Amino acid sequence: MPKPIIICVDDETLVLDSLKIELRKFFNNNCLYEFASSGEEGLEIVTDLEKEEPNSKKVVISDWWMPSMKGDEFLIAVHEKYPEITTIMLTGQASEAAIADVLEKANLHCCIRKPWEYEDLMHTIKQII
Structure with a gap:
């Protein structure tokens, strides 16, 4: 059985x-x-992984506030192309409207606020994979 893949996207x-x-x-x-470190780079990685590891469970964890492509745009793009990938927003700055938009358009699994609690984030990911 292929290993699950966790993809993290944040400009920091x-x-x-x-x-x-x-x-x-x-x-x-x-x-x-x-x-x-960017939404564009994240999309490249996700696309490559879908080709190389199509049967692996994938989780994408993304910040919201990033230059050029915001996290909501990135997560929506991932969902549109690969709806089976689970998405998590990890943010300290996203507005409730941005979160609601991603919940609706990208089937966001959850939004976790920065600074995150180690146990909460790890157990959230564990439930997914």
Whole structure:
């Protein structure tokens, strides 16, 4: 059975580094991990993974406030192309309207506010994969 894949997208290196440490601590080698610093890069990674690992369960975790492509646009684009991928918004700045839009248009699994609680985020992901 293929390993689940967790894709994290955030323009802040510190956030990506923290997620990297926490995910590996919690899931060890039971998952594959990908990290992107923009929505565009995230879409490239998701598209490549769908070609390379079409049968793997995938979870995309994205920030909302990013340059050029906001997280809501990114998550909606992922959902339109790959509706089977589960999406999570991890944000400190998204408005309720932006969250509601993603809930409706991207079937958002949940929105977790920054700073996140380690246990909450890990158990949310565990329920999905």
